[in-house]
Amino acid sequence: MTSLITYRLGQIADVQQGYTFKPDYQGQSCGEWAYVKVADIGSPTSSKYLRKSLNYVSSEVLREMRATPFPAGSIVFPRVGAALRNNNKRILAEDCLTDDNVLVVTVRDANVCDPEYLYYWFDFHDLQDFCNSGTVPVINGRNLKLQEVPLPDIQLQRRTASVLSAWDTAIETTERLIAAKERHYTHELSRLISRGQHPRTHVGAVACEVSERNSGSYCTRVLSVTNSRGVVLPEEQFERRVASDDLSNYKVVRRGQYAYNPSRINVGSIARLDAWDEGVLSPMYVVFELDSTKVDSDYFRHWLNSYEARERIKKSVQGSVRETVSFGDFASVVIPLPDLAPQTAIARYLNALREEIDLLGKSLDALKRQKRGLMQKLLTGQWRVPVPEEATA
Numbered sequence: 001m002t003s004l005i006t007y008r009l010g011q012i013a014d015v016q017q018g019y020t021f022k023p024d025y026q027g028q029s030c031g032e033w034a035y036v037k038v039a040d041i042g043s044p045t046s047s048k049y050l051r052k053s054l055n056y057v058s059s060e061v062l063r064e065m066r067a068t069p070f071p072a073g074s075i076v077f078p079r080v081g082a083a084l085r086n087n088n089k090r091i092l093a094e095d096c097l098t099d100d101n102v103l104v105v106t107v108r109d110a111n112v113c114d115p116e117y118l119y120y121w122f123d124f125h126d127l128q129d130f131c132n133s134g135t136v137p138v139i140n141g142r143n144l145k146l147q148e149v150p151l152p153d154i155q156l157q158r159r160t161a162s163v164l165s166a167w168d169t170a171i172e173t174t175e176r177l178i179a180a181k182e183r184h185y186t187h188e189l190s191r192l193i194s195r196g197q198h199p200r201t202h203v204g205a206v207a208c209e210v211s212e213r214n215s216g217s218y219c220t221r222v223l224s225v226t227n228s229r230g231v232v233l234p235e236e237q238f239e240r241r242v243a244s245d246d247l248s249n250y251k252v253v254r255r256g257q258y259a260y261n262p263s264r265i266n267v268g269s270i271a272r273l274d275a276w277d278e279g280v281l282s283p284m285y286v287v288f289e290l291d292s293t294k295v296d297s298d299y300f301r302h303w304l305n306s307y308e309a310r311e312r313i314k315k316s317v318q319g320s321v322r323e324t325v326s327f328g329d330f331a332s333v334v335i336p337l338p339d340l341a342p343q344t345a346i347a348r349y350l351n352a353l354r355e356e357i358d359l360l361g362k363s364l365d366a367l368k369r370q371k372r373g374l375m376q377k378l379l380t381g382q383w384r385v386p387v388p389e390e391a392t393a
Helices: 059-065 082-086 115-124 154-194 234-238 297-305 307-315 327-331 340-379
Strands: 005-008 013-017 033-036 055-057 075-078 090-092 102-107 148-151 200-202 207-210 251-254 258-260 270-272 278-281 286-290 334-336
Touching: 075 082, 075 115, 090 115, 102 115, 115 148, 115 154, 115 340, 154 297, 154 307, 154 340, 251 286, 270 297, 286 327, 297 307, 297 334, 297 340, 307 334
Parallel strands: none
Antiparallel strands: 005 148, 013 102, 033 055, 075 090, 075 102, 200 334, 207 286, 251 278, 258 270, 258 286
């Protein structure tokens, strides 16, 4: 165990709230000073260091407001509202302004507390743990200053931050690689399916609706369809089982069949059942199966991921008072459909691209778990990172 000295956060850092900016000062996409809002902290383009903002202001505005930029190295995160659940924290890469929905934590003496080490201390904690109790979650700066921060000696802090930073670099590199692979997959999907010179037909020519009911409630595996993870158990999505006690009227879905939520298919809630042999879905769902002599199921699944398919599905209810897509609506959607052999060849190629992305996703999850485990050990002093003798001297 490493010896630690515990400080109140207010002893080692200033905790400040950002400034209220009049609407007249906002909306400038370039300028002398970045003006950071909560959206910038949560932006997918930002990493540990926040380098870009959607809003900028001039020095003249600063003088009018009598505002002082917060120094580079300060840690910023949301102060109030639903954004706290996203748990985003960033380090300012340069001197910046922030709005009043952002809290700014600035280390006073970097020889006592390393700013990056303190960032990882915040990264390890859930922002909601710092909130006041109430309907709207709020982090009170005065209460935040009372939080206890255990610190090892400064050289160990810097070494620890360096190790965790290496994990961040690996995570960010993997995320960028996944994003690039996703763009390539989308391009190939469009090139091979949407922009291919294929004959076109209606979905109804290759698919038929299935309305098998769960008579006697013999199947008890209740499923749900999401727009991000496909077919899942409801408790994975809602953290509890969401189903009627009587499942006899629920629809049976079997491995290889497709299902969608008629009121959410326009946002992508349609998927094929692959993880289980069978399950049941709420009676509101639509279940259908493909004619395997006419269409390759993997080809069809990739087509569903295409921009063209999503747009055609959305347009299938335009001008209607209904906000749902019946199977009749879906069956009328046009799909590019070459012969079966070319379909299979396209599907195999796109499958390989998706498998590579999935493997990278698993690698990313592993890196994040490893980083979390490292923070648990290093920030509590259970493990000590070796510090070179010259650094100690």
